[in-house]
Amino acid sequence: MNGFNIDTLAAAPSASLILLHPATQEPLAGPDGPATIDHYAPGSPEYAKAKAKQSDRWLGRLNKRGGKAKQLSAAELDESKADFLADITIGFNNFASQKYQHLSGRDYHHALYADPAYGFIVEQFDEQLGDYANFLTTSAKN
Template identity: 35%
Template sequence: MTTNLKKFALVATVAHQLRDGNDELMFADGPDGTPDKSKPMIAHMFGPGTKKFANAKAAQANRNMDRYKKKGKSDLSAEDQTKDTAEFLAACTDRFENIEVDGLTDKALFMAVYSDLELCFIPAQLDKLLSDTANFTATSLAA
């Protein structure tokens, strides 16, 4: 008996509830200013099995090559690294839920979140999420 290999294919996106710097789940504020447990702060991310992710990786590699051509080295400054990570993550982000920064939307919102050093724990957790294909399997979603 044979098995169709596609049954092991990765899912396109996952919803990841963000955690704060203390590793606590994050929720949007309710009307009284306290966290509303019915409004989790979620990032919907395109995974390694998608064209969006592949294009984001290719764009990241191209940025690195351009930097190398200009500077003659591939070392990234801290500022370049933050911007490069923000660009990559923004390209892999489908959408946010219950997240607001200065009225921004879409890529401008993603870039604001991912490039803010005071929110460095957010790109760190999403980078980790994207680096493990196990997070994008049907069994990981069922668990």
């Protein structure tokens, strides 16, 4: 093989987002360790499936409007984002919401992402997804 081995920069199939306090940027932690969100990474089949579902939802909204392209409202964009993040979430670790304790699984994840009171989580998730370096294997980062 000649040249650089590009395989060393292939993304891992999943990653963990360490949640940070929105004001201090200190990692949040529970008694058992850091508060994290395990999720599928770009390049994984699960992520691709979630992107396809997001596209289908947008097309469905367009069809409901009679095929007329109108800008999505802020509420529609937020709902779409919450759906997408819930679709790529594997699980929450070391944090919980009493407000949504009656929910579980995807419904629980979606409720937290859709609630503007927890907007800092969505912002941090967006930042994580926007930087490919977050999905490199440990050896590739060095």
